[in-house]
Amino acid sequence: MKKAEILSKKTCIEDIVEYIKMGRVFVMPYGLNRSVYVIINHNPQHVMVTDISVKGIQLNGAWISWEKLDEDGGIYESEFEALTAIAEKGL
Numbered sequence: 001m002k003k004a005e006i007l008s009k010k011t012c013i014e015d016i017v018e019y020i021k022m023g024r025v026f027v028m029p030y031g032l033n034r035s036v037y038v039i040i041n042h043n044p045q046h047v048m049v050t051d052i053s054v055k056g057i058q059l060n061g062a063w064i065s066w067e068k069l070d071e072d073g074g075i076y077e078s079e080f081e082a083l084t085a086i087a088e089k090g091l
Contacts (some may be wrong), residue, residue, distance in 0.1 A: 028052045030075070037082040039073030044082035 007016065007025070019025045030036055030049045037044040038059065051058035056065040057075070069075055073089070076082040 012037055026054055030057070030077070037076045037079050038069065039076075039086060042086060044076070044079050044086070046079070 005011075005060070007019075016025070030052065031051055032051065034049050035046055036059070037050055038047055044083075047059040049057060049059060050061055051063075057062050057069065060073075061074075074085060076085060
C-alpha cells in the first residue's frame with residue numbers, strides 16, 4: 001500500500017520536478033499554529049493560522065480565500081509590517 005510521504009533531503013530531484021509538473025507541491029507562506037496579523041477595519045488584528053490550503057487560509061478557525069484577504073488588506077508576520085502597510089496603502 002502506498003502512503004503519503006513527506007518531502008525530505010532524501011527525495012530525489014527527478015521526483016520533485018515530477019511533483020511540481022503534476023501540481024502537487026506548493027509553498028506554505030506561514031507556519032501552522034503561528035500568530036499573524038490581518039487588517040480589519042483599518043486596524044491590525046492578531047490571529048492564529050490553523051490551516052492552509054491552495055485556495056485559502058484558516059485563521060482562528062475561519063476559512064478565508066487568498067483573494068478576500070488581499071482585498072481586506074493582506075496578512076503580515078508582525079504588527080509592525082501590518083501598520084506599515086496601513087500607512088503606505090492608506091487602508
